[in-house]
Amino acid sequence: MSMTEKTVAxxxxxxxxxxxxxxxxxxxxxxxxxxxxxVGLEPGEGETVNNDLxxxxxxxxxxxxxxxxxxxxxxLIVPGGTVGADKFRGEEKxxxxxxxxxxxxxxxxxxCHAPWLLVEAELVSGRTLTSYPSLKxxxxxxxxxxxxxxxxxxxxxxxxxxxxxxPAFNAAILRALSA
Numbered sequence: 001m002s003m004t005e006k007t008v009a010x011x012x013x014x015x016x017x018x019x020x021x022x023x024x025x026x027x028x029x030x031x032x033x034x035x036x037x038x039v040g041l042e043p044g045e046g047e048t049v050n051n052d053l054x055x056x057x058x059x060x061x062x063x064x065x066x067x068x069x070x071x072x073x074x075x076l077i078v079p080g081g082t083v084g085a086d087k088f089r090g091e092e093k094x095x096x097x098x099x100x101x102x103x104x105x106x107x108x109x110x111x112c113h114a115p116w117l118l119v120e121a122e123l124v125s126g127r128t129l130t131s132y133p134s135l136k137x138x139x140x141x142x143x144x145x146x147x148x149x150x151x152x153x154x155x156x157x158x159x160x161x162x163x164x165x166x167p168a169f170n171a172a173i174l175r176a177l178s179a
Contacts, residue, residue, distance in 0.1 A: 004033040006177050009073040011094065012038050012046035012059060016083025019048035019056035020163040021111050025077055028170040034177065037073070038062045041091060052082045065093045070100035075177055080112020080132065080162075089120040098123065102156060107176040109158040111169055115139060118157060128152055129159040 008029055012022060029036045040046050040061035048056040070076075076098065078088060088094045098121040101108055110118055115131040116138065118124050125143030129152055136146040151160045151168040158176060160169040 002033075003174075003177060004035075006074045007035040007037060007072065008075045008077060008173075008177070009037050009039045009068060009097075010077040011079065011084075011088055012040050012048075012061060013081070013084030013087045014041055015047040015049070016052070016081050016085075016087060017046060017048050017079045018052070018081035018084065018112060018163065019050050020166060021079035021081065021114075022048055022059070023057070024163075024166045025079070025109070025170055025173060028174070032174055032177075037068070039065060039068055039097075041065055041087065041094070049081055049083070065091065065097065068097065070097060070104050070106065073101065073106065075106060075173065076101045076108045077173065078108065078110040078114035078117050080110075080114045082113050085113035085116045088114070089116045095121045105156065107156045107158060107173075109169065109173050109176070111160040111165065112162050115159055118159075119144075123157065127154045127157055129154065129157060130161050131159055132161060 045058040050056045112132045119142045128145040139146045150165040158172045
């Protein structure tokens with residue numbers, strides 16, 4: 001299956017998703033010819049932020065979490081941003097989507113604070129991950145091993161620490177889609 005036949009979901013919170021962690025993977029996938037579906041908690045638009053507090057840009061939501069299933073996608077991307085990531089892990093339907101994607105053996109890519117969703121979905125036990133450093137204890141308490149590296153790929157999970165790691169994060173996503 002070529003990249004043009006792949007479909008990726010990227011989550012976008014109503015407000016609080018870190019702009020580069022959403023926009024740069026989105027752009028890299030589009031450039032590779034991948035169909036990207038922006039999935040939000042509610043219809044309309046999501047507003048990204050820079051450094052968790054400063055408003056950045058708004059993006060259109062393609063589908064709400066109620067309108068999608070794991071069957072629709074080849075990979076799920078969860079951008080960071082403290083507020084956005086916290087919203088995702090608190091939404092039962094988002095947690096359910098992450099579990100379903102993993103159950104189908106499809107990759108999940110999570111950056112910065114986004115591994116909180118992986119913890120909530122009980123996907124980290126026995127796996128090695130990275131994240132924003134403040135999540136280290138959460139990952140360890142959930143049975144995962146935390147390491148300080150720009151990207152970690154383990155058992156279908158792709159994780160990175162922060163916006164500086166986006167080139168490695170995007171490369172890992174594209175590798176996973178090529179497999």
